[in-house]
Amino acid sequence: MAIEHAILVSLAERSASGYDLARRFDASIGHFWKASHQQIYKVLGRMEGDGWVASEVVAQDGRPDKKVYAITLAGREELALWTSRPTPAEHLRSxxxxxxxxxxxxxxxxxxxxxxxxxxxxxxxxxxxxxxxxxxxxxxxxxxxxxxxxxxxxxxxxxxxxxxxxxxxxxxxxxxxxxxxxx
Amino acid sequence: MAIEHAILVSLAERSASGYDLARRFDASIGHFWKASHQQIYKVLGRMEGDGWVASEVVAQDGRPDKKVYAITLAGREELALWTSRPTPAEHLRSxxxxxxxxxxxxxxxxxxxxxxxxxxxxxxxxxxxxxxxxxxxxxxxxxxxxxxxxxxxxxxxxxxxxxxxxxxxxxxxxxxxxxxxxx
DNA sequence: CCTTGTCATGCAATTAGTTGCATAGTAGAT
DNA sequence: ATCTACTATGCAACTAATTGCATGACAAGG
Missing domain, CATH: 1.10.287 (Helix Hairpins)
Known part of the structure; x- marks a missing residue:
């Protein structure tokens, strides 16, 4: 229960496709939480089912269509709720x-x-x-x-x-x- | 492929039972690599199958028997081989x-x-x-x-x-x- | 023309790790 | 007497994450 929240934060900052998110998880956010594109697509599907995000297919010219995800009100509520819960002790793995x-x-x-x-x-x-x-x-x-x-x-x-x-x-x-x- | 090596290092330092290892993974080594006792027992079984460790049942008085694991020659070879391979980039997860x-x-x-x-x-x-x-x-x-x-x-x-x-x-x-x- | 790289999404299979439960004796505290 | 804690090992079920594969179009360089 944590990649969901990393995605919520990222989408709260700016809506994005799974592909965009995968690139963010290769750079900025990714320095503190890594995730592969396979994992992101899978979790996005689950999160849409939970109503935390909503997607819209956007056609592009010269490029494949993309599915842009935006955080929903329920997603924002979950995000706020999560910040109010204490963070469990994290253990290094070096x-x-x-x-x-x-x-x-x-x-x-x-x-x-x-x-x-x-x-x-x-x-x-x-x-x-x-x-x-x-x-x-x-x-x-x-x-x-x-x-x-x-x-x-x-x-x-x-x-x-x-x-x-x-x-x-x-x-x-x-x-x-x-x-x-x-x- | 890493908890195995943490266990090998720990056993190379000193032979131990699964229970002992679990306590080490709660303290010294555990500050850099966490593992639950369930995981340790499971992996020890697999490692014994691979010939990296060997176990011996030791009876105790006033306490349950324990299975003391020791690193084998093959285990030491694997450990040395592992140190000679470059460490893959590790990603934080904070x-x-x-x-x-x-x-x-x-x-x-x-x-x-x-x-x-x-x-x-x-x-x-x-x-x-x-x-x-x-x-x-x-x-x-x-x-x-x-x-x-x-x-x-x-x-x-x-x-x-x-x-x-x-x-x-x-x-x-x-x-x-x-x-x-x-x- | 062909290869490499970028954009874009996803499934399937496997491995790793967590959570919950089970058992069983001893020792010490209330 | 009863409860808690420690020693000791492990299975079963589930969730998370990785690895490998698949598809398909466009752009740029050689």
Missing amino acids: EFAVKIRALPFGDPAAIVQDVHARRSAHLDRLAYYEQSAAKHYPRPDQLDDAEIGGWLVLRGGLLAEQAGIAWCDEILQRLTASEATER | EFAVKIRALPFGDPAAIVQDVHARRSAHLDRLAYYEQSAAKHYPRPDQLDDAEIGGWLVLRGGLLAEQAGIAWCDEILQRLTASEATER
């Missing part, structure tokens, strides 16, 4: 952390490579967030109510990426230090 | 972030409460990590190879919790500031 813990039983050189790859992925996302912040929120000290949520989520992403980079640096420092000693 | 983004469509007071709750959960885990670090790694500048993985994962947890607290503080600052203005 394969990377498990792999770091597996250091004594594995291939240190390969793991170091992995850390480098992860570090550069963090850097990429950090750059993306910074660009996104500069573009969409040029005046963070003067945000209106509609913008505050998006801004704060971006800030969270930024802080998380910075922490991730710091962790990678610490790992690399440890691992390359011991490597140097071994020689 | 219901909390979605809820923050839902701020303009929801109940701000309830969300503020949620942020407070999350902040104190972060503080609790931070305290746990700090205690754990002091207890198990009193000399972080003199770690041997077997300890390095556990230490680095703890460090990652610490950094993540600190970043989480900083985020909560930023959110609360924003939200309580706007609340003050409204009056």
Whole structure:
């Protein structure tokens, strides 16, 4: 019970087709909640049955028809109700952390490579967030109510990426230090 | 294909029953990979079929028998092989972030409460990590190879919790500031 | 002309994970 | 006496999510 709410938020911000949503879940919202297009289409169907969203087929020229979904009043009510319920504790699921813990039983050189790859992925996302912040929120000290949520989520992403980079640096420092000693 | 590896790491560190593993997945390893006992028992059965682990029934007095699992040679090989494969990009799934983004469509007071709750959960885990670090790694500048993985994962947890607290503080600052203005 | 990429929607099969239930003995508290 | 909590293992039913496949039109590059 959560992808529904991510979709509701996205549709509350702006109506969209399943395809549009899939792209949003590849980018902005997708940095905090991933979903494949198959999953989105399936859940949209269920949500329409529940009356949370309504669809309208829109013909396009030079492109296939699309089904544009909009949030309904019932959908908005559900969304508000959801925000009023406490968020259940979320549990990380970090394969990377498990792999770091597996250091004594594995291939240190390969793991170091992995850390480098992860570090550069963090850097990429950090750059993306910074660009996104500069573009969409040029005046963070003067945000209106509609913008505050998006801004704060971006800030969270930024802080998380910075922490991730710091962790990678610490790992690399440890691992390359011991490597140097071994020689 | 990942809970298997978390179990393999845990068993490589020390043999254990399903029950023991479930408790580990409630604490140490569980901070980075959660698993219920039902799932653990199911996966252990499959892993035994694959020859990655072997079990032995141990009778106890005053307590039910237990099935102690140990990692096999094949299991160690699989574990090493896994560390040599690159880790697929992991995607967060933060219901909390979605809820923050839902701020303009929801109940701000309830969300503020949620942020407070999350902040104190972060503080609790931070305290746990700090205690754990002091207890198990009193000399972080003199770690041997077997300890390095556990230490680095703890460090990652610490950094993540600190970043989480900083985020909560930023959110609360924003939200309580706007609340003050409204009056 | 042919390939690759984008737009657009979806089904089917499988795997992963959650929820609920069942059993059974011991220990400690009320 | 009774209730709660801990140790210990597991099945069954369900829901969520992934993987693989299918279709079809248009646009751009080689």
